[in-house]
Amino acid sequence: MDRRDMSQPAESKEAIGVLVIDDEKVFRDTLAKVLKRRGMAVKITADGFEGLALAQADTFDVAVLDLKMPGMDGLTVLERMHEICPSTEVVVLTGHATVEDSITAIRQFAFDFLFKPVEVSWLAEVIAAAARAKRAKVSGGTGGV
C-alpha cells in the first residue's frame, strides 16, 4: 500500500468533497459525522439514482459506494459515475464482497475496493489519497490513474 502517499493532512486549501452512497442508515449517518469531523465536506444518500444526481450537480472529490443496494446496483452506479464525472474517484465499500465484483469494480476505474467492516481511520486515509489523486489528475491534466 505504499504506492500512494498518504501523508496527512491534505495540502489543499479546499475541504475534500465526499459523497457517501449506502443503504445502511446508521453506517451512512455515522460515517458522515466522522468524516466531517475530519474536515471533509460530506453528502449522503441511500440510493444510487440520487447519488448520481448529486454527483452531477456538485463535483465531489471522492464517492464512497456500496455495491449491494436496493434499486440501482452499485456496479451500475460506478459505471454511470465514470461517465458523468470521470474525475471523481470512487471507493467501493461493500459487505458482500465477491472476487468477481472487485475485479469488475477495479476495471471500471474504482480507486479502491474495501470490505465492510472497514477500519474508519483506514477508510479516511484511502479517501484522502483518492482526493489527492483526483486533484492531481484535474490540475495536471496528465497523470492518469
Added chain:
Amino acid sequence: MAEKEVDRYQAVFRSLVWRIAAVSLFPLLAIGGVNFFIFSTVNRDIVVEHQSNTLRHHRESIRVFLKNIEASVSGLARQYSLKELKEGNLQRLFPVIKLNNGIITDIGIIDQNGDAVLYVGPYNLAAKNYRATEWFKQTVERGLYLSDMFLGYRHAPHFVIAVKRVEGDLFWILRVTVNTDYFSRLVDNLHSGRTGETFIINRAGLYQTKSRFANDILKPSGYPFLQRHPGISLREVRWNNKRYLCTTTWLSHPDWLLIYRQELGEVYAPLWRASAIGLGILAIGAIAALLLAIFVSQRQVRVIRQADREKELLANELMVTGKTAAVGELSAGVAHEINNPLASIETLRVWISDLVSQDPLPEEDRREILDAAQKIGEQVERCKQITQGLLKFSRRVETSPENSNVNTILEELSTMGRARARLENAKLETELGAVPQVFASPLDLQQIFANLVNNALDALAGRPASKVKIRSYENQGRACIEISDNGCGISEENLARVFLPFFTTKPVGQGTGLGLAICYGLVQKLGGTITVQTKLDAGTTFTVSLPAARAAGPE
C-alpha cells in the same frame, strides 16, 4: 416397496439360474444325445453284422448237413443195385448210418409202382404204397428230392430225402427219413441268451422244426414275411404280441426259411443298459449343473444386493453432502449480512472516540455518545439474530419424524433466503397460510425447502425485478408449499431430467446436481408429491404437497 425389491432380486435370481442352466445343460444334452445316437447306431450295426454272419454260417452248416445226407443217399443208390440191396446190404448198412448219431430215422426202397419193397427202421412200413404221395411224384420227376415236413403213414412229422435210381427199363427210389429231433436240434443249435432261438418254416409258413421252446411242427407260425429274399434279412417284427428281431435267410433246396429270432428287449439290452448309464450320468450332470447354476446365481444376487446396499449408502452420504451444500449456500448470504452491522458498529466506535476525546465534553455530544452506544446495541442485536438463525438452521441434526409445522421451517428459511436474495438484488416474499402439521423430521423438511429456495434464487441470476415467493396453504387436507420464482425457467428438454441425480445446469463446481434428486427422494419418503410448472424466461413454480400428520401422531 421392500416386497418389490425382493421380487426384483428373485427375478434376477431366476433368470440367472435359467441362463446358466441353459448354457451348461445344452452342451451336456447335445453331447449326450449325439453320443447316444452314435452308440445306438453302432450298436445296431454290430448286432446286424453279428446276426447276419452267424446266420450265414448256420445256414451253411445246415446246407452242408443236408448235402451230406443227400450225397450219402445218392452214393448208396448209385453204388448198389436193387438186387444187392435186397439181398441184405441195406440191413447191413443201415445200422451204420443209424449209428451215425441217429441222424437217419429209417431208410426204404420203393419201386416204380410206389410199392415199398424194402424198409429198415422202427416203423412197420414194409407194405405201403407211396405212388400218391407228393414226395414220390417229385422224386420221380426230379431224380432227387428233399421234402417238407409231413405226417405220412407213421403219423409223425418228418421229412425225407429221396433219390431215383434207374436200372435198365425200371427205376427204384431210395428214401431216407431224417431224424426230426436231430434236425431240429441241429437247427436250434444257434440259440443265445434268454430268448434267442432258430427254426425253419416252409413257404406256407408252417413250422418245419421244433423251436427252442415249443414243438409246433406243421403248425402255422404266423410269420408274415414269406416272400423269397436273397441273402440275409433283418427286421423287427411284431409276432404273437412280442417284438422280435428276426434274422432270416432262405435255404434254396428245399424251400425253407431259416429264422433266427430274439426278443428286441434282449437284443438291445446292452444298448438300453448303456443308455441307462448314460442317462444316469446325464441326470447327475444336469443336477450338478442346476445346483451350480443356483449356487452361482445366489452368489451373484448376493453380490448385486451388496452393491445395491452400498449404492444406497453412497446415495445417503451424497444426500447429506447435498444437504450441507444447500444449507451452506443459503447461509453464505447470511454471513455477508453480518458485515453491515459490524461496519456500523465500527463507525459508531470511532464516532464515540472522536466525541470523547474533547476535553470539556459538551452536553449535546454526551447525548450523541449515548445515542451512538444505543445504536451499537441495536447493531449487536441485529448480528445476534443473524447468528442465532444461522446456528438454528445449520445445527439441526437428524431426528426421528415428528409432527412438524412446515411454516416454522419456512420462516427460518426465508430469513436465510432473504439474506441471499439481497446479495442477488432480489426480493424474497413469504405468504404462509394455515397448514396442517406433517409427520416428518424437521431436517428433512429444511433440506427439501432449502434446495428449492436455493434453486429459485439461482434461477434469478441478475435478472431485473426478480423475486422468489414462498407460499404455504392447505389443499384437501394436505400441506402444500409453493416456491416460485420469476427467473429463467426450465427448458422442456431439461424438465424431464430435473429430478435425476447429478443433473445440473449450473457451471461446473457450483451445482452438485443432487438438490432436486434429494427433494424428490425426501418428498417420496414422506408420502408426498412434488410437481413443477415452468415457462422458459418467465419463471418456475415447484409445488410440494405433503400428507397431514395423523391427529394422534404415530402409534
